[in-house]
Amino acid sequence: MDKEIVIKRKKSKSILSAFWMLLIAALLLLPPLEYFFDISWIGNGREIPLFVVILCILLFLVMLFCSWIFLKQILNDAPVLTVNQYGIREEWTPYHLGLISWDDIAEVLVIPMPDYIHHTICIILKQPEKYFSNPKILKRVTAPGYAEKYGHVSLTSHYFRKEFPKVMELINYYLEQHKIN
Numbered sequence: 001m002d003k004e005i006v007i008k009r010k011k012s013k014s015i016l017s018a019f020w021m022l023l024i025a026a027l028l029l030l031p032p033l034e035y036f037f038d039i040s041w042i043g044n045g046r047e048i049p050l051f052v053v054i055l056c057i058l059l060f061l062v063m064l065f066c067s068w069i070f071l072k073q074i075l076n077d078a079p080v081l082t083v084n085q086y087g088i089r090e091e092w093t094p095y096h097l098g099l100i101s102w103d104d105i106a107e108v109l110v111i112p113m114p115d116y117i118h119h120t121i122c123i124i125l126k127q128p129e130k131y132f133s134n135p136k137i138l139k140r141v142t143a144p145g146y147a148e149k150y151g152h153v154s155l156t157s158h159y160f161r162k163e164f165p166k167v168m169e170l171i172n173y174y175l176e177q178h179k180i181n
Helices: 012-027 030-037 050-075 137-141 146-150 163-181
Strands: 006-007 081-084 087-090 096-103 106-110 117-125 151-158
Touching: 012 030, 012 137, 030 050, 050 096, 081 163, 106 163, 117 146, 137 146, 137 151
Parallel strands: none
Antiparallel strands: 006 081, 081 087, 087 096, 106 117, 117 151
């Protein structure tokens, strides 16, 4: 019997995050506006230090970049995670590896996060060089102790907290099926 679980992307989280990032970016523009254009209702006549203005501009750029990432996620219709008889496909991160075949998985570790609500799923690959083409990333993920601590591929249960037990049950089911074969 072929089982499958597909975790859809939650657009509401991306919309809410993009909104807050844009709001924070707009608020971070207030000190530079007061500093350069002397808008009285912003600073109430007080002098704003230059390091605050520079920090606000840098944080403004960071917030714009983050909101751009969240806006891109709104337009992305690919599921975050798919677990089926062929393997695990994670498309949460921008640099995902595509379908990871069950035959290429050596071990799956589950590490609870400090809040005990979220978990990190660490997938240890038999041959990581098959999936990582970038030599810098390959060198980092094959460093001694890296796989045991972080796994070659790490997934957090942020998007599928409610479905986490079902996902782990299905992962363990397919791992057992492929160990038998």
